[in-house]
Amino acid sequence: MVTKTRKTSDQERKERTRQSLLAAAARVFLGTGYHKTVISDIVAEAGVGQGTFYRFFRDKEDVFSTLVDGFIERMLAQFADMSANLPKNAEEYRAASLAATKKLAAIFEENRELVLFFLREAPTISPAMAAKLDAMLNRFAALAGFYLQHAILMGFARHCNTEVVGQALIGIALRLVETWAKGRFATSALDRVIEEIVDLAFFGFGDPRMRLTMVPSGEGENR
Amino acid sequence: MVTKTRKTSDQERKERTRQSLLAAAARVFLGTGYHKTVISDIVAEAGVGQGTFYRFFRDKEDVFSTLVDGFIERMLAQFADMSANLPKNAEEYRAASLAATKKLAAIFEENRELVLFFLREAPTISPAMAAKLDAMLNRFAALAGFYLQHAILMGFARHCNTEVVGQALIGIALRLVETWAKGRFATSALDRVIEEIVDLAFFGFGDPRMRLTMVPSGEGENR
Amino acid sequence: MVTKTRKTSDQERKERTRQSLLAAAARVFLGTGYHKTVISDIVAEAGVGQGTFYRFFRDKEDVFSTLVDGFIERMLAQFADMSANLPKNAEEYRAASLAATKKLAAIFEENRELVLFFLREAPTISPAMAAKLDAMLNRFAALAGFYLQHAILMGFARHCNTEVVGQALIGIALRLVETWAKGRFATSALDRVIEEIVDLAFFGFGDPRMRLTMVPSGEGENR
Amino acid sequence: MVTKTRKTSDQERKERTRQSLLAAAARVFLGTGYHKTVISDIVAEAGVGQGTFYRFFRDKEDVFSTLVDGFIERMLAQFADMSANLPKNAEEYRAASLAATKKLAAIFEENRELVLFFLREAPTISPAMAAKLDAMLNRFAALAGFYLQHAILMGFARHCNTEVVGQALIGIALRLVETWAKGRFATSALDRVIEEIVDLAFFGFGDPRMRLTMVPSGEGENR
DNA sequence: AATGAATGAGCCTTCATTCAT
């Protein structure tokens, strides 16, 4: 007779197996790369039987997808509350931008390998997976664009195409993540790099004196 | 005895075969993706026998690598002469940046699929291929950094970490390439997008009035 | 959960599969020759799937090697106890030689094809395999040499280079095995052939009267 | 117009090509082993085109066979005259045996690698090739048997099965060739080894005193 | 006659997937 407790423990054991498969898959994927990973690597790493894999996942893409979904979920959760309090002035805006960037960097530091792996491999796995990555990046781009839009409306950012700039900011982040991971910028502390690019985003690299003449709507400046 | 004409025509035939394999490989890679492509796809597309492939290439990676080398070579050739005449003032600098970006965009437009393919797949193919892509991007980043450095010395760019900014600019370019390819920015013309990001690079998105207070050396501006 | 019985029966099934592959390999090797045999012949003969072969053996040489190791092991086991009781006089020595030769012949009769196959093919398969055969033959040669040495010391064999003679005896055995297998000596019974060569080994074919003059230490004989 | 000289030189060139293919094949076979040798190795070694091979030989076995035929022919030529003068007494018989063995050894020394190669590989190449080797060895065995028969008839060899002993002698030769080639017997000079085995053949290793009692027809000895 | 580019049959090997226990 199957008691309720028995059922529960069965359930729990099953879930534990599933988790160890997921964890094993993550480790193997990171070490070997998605395309070179074979199912038997995963089950060996997880210490379960070959057939067990198929009780939980359809195939390699399925387990990858599951892993990725979890990651994206955690990722977006971190920024879910961000839209709650919008900056009220330029100072706050810059501070919020700096904070958001640092938060992003922190998340990246914690998940360094997984992030890089996902960014690099997702586009080559399947259209579905590529779309998932794309959707995530676009959400971030849209978020940045939304803040920028707000700043423009509030008058503490100049008028610009927020869609383009939003994507550009994501591009900066992605490239710096890659470069940072490869150990370039060795001399600069991460915080310095972040400030550097926030400055870039706010002020560009142009000489301040130049812009007086170059920006059409320049009359506001030389008051 | 082998006549000279015989040898020449053999040589030519061989080269034609090689080229048709390369072209076929490019087409198949783009359509199917590197990892899902099998050699028999390529030879079928090229209309040659299976064994013929191995007369020219060691394996799939070899043909990919050959394709990529050709592309990188053409790419760098386009920018080889750029360092010849450095901009002499801010105006020229901005014009040169705009021109370079447009040139890059034009090259991309011509090789749209190959570029995207290389950017996406290279990191997952092999460490060697990843290194090749990385090297190319770093060269561009260094080039941008070098120009920026020159501008700073000339006094028409503000002082900043040229290494970081160089990479950031590459990031912007990569992300916009991706986004553009997916048909976003549908409403904006390519030229507008380019101007937008060159402006971003020069001036940031910060409100010009803001920087008066935020940039320490701001007094130079409102004299 | 895996029960102990499950594990046991799995183990047994696996071993049975392995054995049927080994047996099939032996049959196919003998019929087709090592070099012309292909893996698919073996699996077809064994009645298992193509992939199954690779669960047990690395390649063709591996299965051959396994087969050979088993054979050598059985072979040497037969002669392991031989050194226990050394002959105490010439009579015993001759009897022991006859017995050993007959035993060898019996083993050969039982494994006729495998022996011939191994003798013929091993040298062409790989240096490792050639060395294995060589080692086995040298062990037999050394064994024969050792007995001869003992006989010389005991005074019932004339002094000679035991190393050379040991190898010569192996040579005789090998050649007769080959010839016998081909059905020559059809008229003579195996036992007669064996006696013939034991006599050859003991007395040579020279006329007894001749040796009186030819052997330097001949004075012992015509007392 | 094709002159006679033109024809001749064409003929000669063709023959030279054929010879260089044969020589190249021999070198490659010895270095690589028959089974691992591929046609392209041979043509590369010979410095001719791939197709040229097929103008002279049907396939790999054909060229091997040609090589072997030449070798056997030369081999047998060396012993063709031997039957001319048969030994007239035991002394001559022994001397002739020694001489023949030394001649054999000399031939072997000159063609060491080719001989070993042929002995080892022939049985695994095809039944036809195995038969060729077998036939050659049997001819030698028959030759030895014939001499022995003659000696028996003349009364300077004891009565024995000449067929068996003939093969046994070949066996001794083959085994010593193998062993000698591997560098064993390092201490003994070749001539000593040869004398050793001729003695073995004539007298066996048995103690001369023993045979008085053991050979049934022993009374003839101590007359 | 000689060449060597091209070919494709054929073998090896891997690995996702099934299924009896």
Next chain:
DNA sequence: CATGAATGAAGGCTCATTCAT
């Protein structure tokens, strides 16, 4: 439910052989 033995489809690669030049 978990297992792992067994499978065979699929793809890589080699190399003997052909044939246009």
